Amino acid sequence: MKKVPREKELFRPTLERIRGRADILYPEKLVYTQQEAAKIMGISARKLRERGIQGDVTAEQLALIYS
Structure with a gap:
């Protein structure tokens, strides 16, 4: 049985x-660019890349x- x-x-x-932040900033979107995701998180796009996030990203991936 698989866990x-x-x-x-x-x-x-x-x-x-x-x-919540994403809905305020980008109410019509579910997938965000690096720059948009960085703005949602309040950090630089470089910091996202350091965490291994590249390309488009969802709120779930960020979480x-x-x-």
């Missing part, structure tokens, strides 16, 4: 905060990395 990976403890609250 289902557990969600990180802070994933849900982090996702809610990221989605996984930052939770």
Whole structure:
């Protein structure tokens, strides 16, 4: 029987905060460019790349990395 990976403890609250900011800044989008994601997170695009985020990104991907 295969185990289902557990969600990180802070994933849900982090996702809610990221989605809240993203909805204010980019209400019509679900996928964000590097520059948009950096603005949502309040950091530089370089910092995103240092965390391994390249190309377009979703709020869920951001929450996984930052939770």
